[in-house]
Amino acid sequence: NAGVMQNPRHLVRRRGQEARLRCSPMKGHSHVYWYRQLPEEGLKFMVYLQKENIIDESGMPKERFSAEFPKEGPSILRIQQVVRGDSAAYFCASSEGGTLAGDTQYFGPGTRLTVL
């Protein structure tokens, strides 16, 4: 069973460019979460999606950031007009949902974004 897949693993962008981060959940999982981690810190929740729906985006910056989880294909976290402060590790997690145990989240390896 493949785990949560994320790509790219490393992404370098110049200020003002766009960054697209992709996440494929574990097989059978329909819930996707995105988290951001700064060096020496814990992970911070950004957004929670189910297929074609954003359920909770309370941790997402209001501008430049967007997320989607289409009916077909991976979930995408999109950052427009990146700034140096966006440099961080971005992790995706997935769960199958339905019960407390079903809400247990499994994480991908992350995408490390560096903004020059």
Add this chain to the structure above:
Amino acid sequence: GQQLNQSPQSMFIQEGEDVSMNCTSSSIFNTWLWYKQDPGEGPVLLIALYKAGELTSNGRLTAQFGITRKDSFLNISASIPSDVGIYFCAGVYGSSNTGKLIFGQGTTLQVKP
């Protein structure tokens, strides 16, 4: 807001020693999870706890969900060099209906052979 206080921040121990770390909060949590993160990797789930008072083991690891639902601890017995890494507690806030995780600040564990 919801916050988890994890301690200690770091530990440097001798191989073979036992380790204990904990997380506390002023808020009630429905679920407690413990993850380990190696450098350059994502968090790997170690133990999941779903009921107050629950005590669960996974090999040399034991974790408990506090009776008050405001704390949890993780013990590692007979540590080995591959236990090195950052350990995070995470919880689902009591009144959350979305399952988003709140993370502690992490405990960095170093093991001296």
